[in-house]
Amino acid sequence: MYALIRAMNIIEVKNLVKKFGDVAAVDDISFDVKKGEIFAFLGPNGAGKTTTIKMFTTLLQPTSGKILINGFNPVTNPDKVRSSFGIIFQDPSLDDELTAFENLEFHGVLYDVPKKIRRKRIDELLKIVELEKRKNSLVKEFSGGMKRRLEIARGLLHHPKIIFLDEPTLGLDPQTRNHLWGYIKDMNHKEGITVFFSTHYMEEAERMAHRIAIIDNGKIIADGTAQKLIEETKSKTLEDAFLKLTGKQIREEGAKSIDKLRNRRSWRR
Amino acid sequence: MEKIKRYSKIIYILWLRQLKRYYRSRPRMIGSLAQPVLFLVALGFGFGPIYQKAGGGNYIQFIAPGIIAMSIIFTSMFTGLEVIYDRQFGFLKETLVAPVPRWTIMLGRTFGGATVATMQGIIVFFIALFIGFRPENIFTVPLAIIYMILIAVLFTAFGTAIASKMEDMQAFPLIINFLIMPLFFLSGALFPLNGLSKTIQTIIYANPLSYGVDGIRGVLSGQMHFAFQTDFLVLFVFATVFLALGSYLFSKAEV
Numbered sequence: 001m002y003a004l005i006r007a008m009n010i011i012e013v014k015n016l017v018k019k020f021g022d023v024a025a026v027d028d029i030s031f032d033v034k035k036g037e038i039f040a041f042l043g044p045n046g047a048g049k050t051t052t053i054k055m056f057t058t059l060l061q062p063t064s065g066k067i068l069i070n071g072f073n074p075v076t077n078p079d080k081v082r083s084s085f086g087i088i089f090q091d092p093s094l095d096d097e098l099t100a101f102e103n104l105e106f107h108g109v110l111y112d113v114p115k116k117i118r119r120k121r122i123d124e125l126l127k128i129v130e131l132e133k134r135k136n137s138l139v140k141e142f143s144g145g146m147k148r149r150l151e152i153a154r155g156l157l158h159h160p161k162i163i164f165l166d167e168p169t170l171g172l173d174p175q176t177r178n179h180l181w182g183y184i185k186d187m188n189h190k191e192g193i194t195v196f197f198s199t200h201y202m203e204e205a206e207r208m209a210h211r212i213a214i215i216d217n218g219k220i221i222a223d224g225t226a227q228k229l230i231e232e233t234k235s236k237t238l239e240d241a242f243l244k245l246t247g248k249q250i251r252e253e254g255a256k257s258i259d260k261l262r263n264r265r266s267w268r269r
Numbered sequence: 270m271e272k273i274k275r276y277s278k279i280i281y282i283l284w285l286r287q288l289k290r291y292y293r294s295r296p297r298m299i300g301s302l303a304q305p306v307l308f309l310v311a312l313g314f315g316f317g318p319i320y321q322k323a324g325g326g327n328y329i330q331f332i333a334p335g336i337i338a339m340s341i342i343f344t345s346m347f348t349g350l351e352v353i354y355d356r357q358f359g360f361l362k363e364t365l366v367a368p369v370p371r372w373t374i375m376l377g378r379t380f381g382g383a384t385v386a387t388m389q390g391i392i393v394f395f396i397a398l399f400i401g402f403r404p405e406n407i408f409t410v411p412l413a414i415i416y417m418i419l420i421a422v423l424f425t426a427f428g429t430a431i432a433s434k435m436e437d438m439q440a441f442p443l444i445i446n447f448l449i450m451p452l453f454f455l456s457g458a459l460f461p462l463n464g465l466s467k468t469i470q471t472i473i474y475a476n477p478l479s480y481g482v483d484g485i486r487g488v489l490s491g492q493m494h495f496a497f498q499t500d501f502l503v504l505f506v507f508a509t510v511f512l513a514l515g516s517y518l519f520s521k522a523e524v
Contacts, residue, residue: 057366059524083368093359097290109282110367112275138293 009068010035010162010194011056016065018051025051027218028065033211038188038195040209042202042242044251048218049198050090053166056196057087070161086111088155090166090198092147096140100131100150103139104157111158118157125153128179145171152180159187165197169204181208202239212238216246279369280377287381290351291388298389301347305340305393309333309400312459325461333397334413334486335458341390341420342453342478346445348382349428352519353438362524372516379429379515383421390417394489405491416484419504423477423511430515433522458482462494477507 011033018026026048033039043049054060056069058078067074070084094103101122108118126132129149139147148171155163163184169177185208187193199205205212206226213223222229222245226238235241291298313329313336320328355361364374391414394402404410428445435441455469456478462470473479484500487493 054524059362059365061523079368079370082366085366087366089359089362091359093361093363095286095290095355095360095363096358097293098286102286102289106282106286107363109278110364110369112278112368 008034010037010070011039011196012066012068013052014066016052016055016067017063018048018055018060019063024218026055026062029215029218029220031213031220031223033194033196036188036192036194037210038185038208039197040205040212041196041198041215042200042205042212043198043215044246046251047215047246049215050166052215053087053164053196053198057085057164058082084160085162085164086155086158086160087164088152088166088168090170092151094139094147094151094154097138099136099138100126100142101135103150104154107154107157111160113158121157122153125156125183128183129153129176145173148172149176156183156187159191159193162194162196163187165195167198167200169199169201177204184208202237202242206238214242214245221245276369276373279367279373280380283364283374283377284381284384287348287351287378287385291385301340301344301389302392302396304343305336306396308339309336309393309397312336313400329397329400329402330490331461331486331492332459333394333402334489335456335482336397337390337393337413337417337485338420338456338458338478338482339453340393341386341417341481342424342449344386344389345382345421345424346428346449347442348378348386348425349430349432349445350438350441351382352378352429352432352522353435353441356436356522356524357438361522365522365524371520371522375429375516375519376512379422379425379512382425382429383418386421386425387414387417390421402489404489409488413485413488416481416488416500416504419484419501419508420478420481423481423504423508426508426511426515430511430518433515433518452476452478455479456482457494461492477503480504 009032013032014030016026016029017024029052041049041052051060055062056067056074058074058081061075069081072080072084074081095106098106104122104125105118108122113121123132126135129152131146131150131153134142134146139150142150152168155165165184169180172180181204184195188195209226211224212226212229213220214229215221222232224232229241229245230236230238233241233244235244309332313332317328320326320331325331352361355364365371367374431444432441435444455472456476457473458478462473462479465473480495480500480503483493483495484497484504487497487500
């Protein structure tokens with residue numbers, strides 16, 4: 001019985017802690033995500049969402065606690081974990097000096113997508129994010145929104161067991177957002193790919209997610225279906241429920257690398 | 270077998286990326302040639318007469334291999350800056366989460382950077398020809414490229430190793446300059462190694478670049494202090510050690 005439950009959980013988190021100095025960005029969280037689920041990870045800015053995702057994806061070492069991704073521990077078995085997931089990052093991660101196509105091609109080779117499928121999917125995805133005409137343009141000529149779209153196309157190029165989406169739809173127009181979710185739902189439905197996403201758009205979480213967890217100040221303060229969260233807080237919408245649970249105060253957020261860079265960029269030619 | 274094929278593909282695509290970036294950035298290409306050319310012209314012609322009077326022969330013949338080595342070590346070490354650059358702009362994450370061992374990423378980057386550095390060295394060789402350098406034997410010139418490649422791999426790996434542990438874009442060039450200058454000046458690139466004080470000689474013998482300069486000079490100018498085999502062996506061992514060290518540090522990199 002125990003083994004069966006284990007097999008069904010594709011993400012398992014137990015007493016996970018991440019400290020930066022004295023500050024606990026993630027403070028003793030535990031939860032599971034089931035295979036094939038679409039799971040929303042919500043929380044105000046600076047609540048610990050991105051830090052958690054970074055630990056899942058082997059980019060940060062946890063201070064303590066245990067994570068299992070597809071049955072593997074990111075600390076002791078990073079290579080196995082890395083071949084289980086795909087990710088769309090919150091902040092940019094494209095190579096500006098390469099073209100849109102080259103960025104996708106690079107990704108496809110890294111993830112060992114066979115050439116035939118790779119080329120087919122690249123065309124398909126560029127169409128979805130409406131960049132097929134800019135296929136051979138250098139990324140540095142792209143606007144912020146275009147880069148975002150390209151990044152999403154890249155994240156969906158290979159079909160892993162789990163896909164992490166860290167605020168994937170931030171700054172996208174409703175049309176692209178719609179296309180994108182259509183594609184993700186399709187992937188989830190047809191190939192049983194588990195989707196783990198964070199977002200600030202509550203209606204997105206309400207509509208797409210089978211289950212939701214809300215994190216605040218590094219702790220998970222609620223989880224369950226959207227319906228359950230709404231009922232428990234006696235709210236009308238998920239947004240109301242979210243505000244009731246996390247309060248109305250605006251949060252501080254730690255500086256991202258790109259913000260740190262802004263003050264420094266001047267010295268380079 | 271499958272694995273070897275896959276790993277070579279990863280190394281290849283990272284190597285290719287490095288070359289594309291170099292090819293697309295003309296200012297970088299030209300900028301990194303300015304310094305060696307200046308050294309070649311100013312020192313070559315400036316010290317030339319006095320070197321001749323002291324009985325050393327043609328100084329351009331002596332210094333050109335040293336300047337070729339210099340352009341390689343500069344380009345190589347600064348390749349590490351790209352790791353920091355990629356970290357700041359986020360691209361590093363893309364490679365760090367990929368389901369491939371990180372040492373393949375490190376090797377691809379290093380070979381790419383080393384190829385670029387070797388090309389810089391070859392360009393400086395042609396510039397040297399233009400200002401009067403004459404290789405001893407035109408047919409053995411390709412042999413010099415072997416030594417250039419070894420220097421390039423060694424110091425690209427070194428630069429990448431340092432960059433894996435650093436986040437500060439401003440500190441990196443300072444530290445690298447602080448390392449390159451003594452490595453270059455104390456390598457026999459500018460002066461012959463005979464008749465030096467014991468202390469200086471010991472330092473120069475401990476500097477891997479000395480063997481690279483010696484190898485290139487031996488092939489191109491027919492003047493040597495060590496021997497070809499010694500040069501090759503020392504460079505090879507150092508390059509292997511730095512590749513291993515770089516791979517290890519890079520595999521521990523966080524963003």
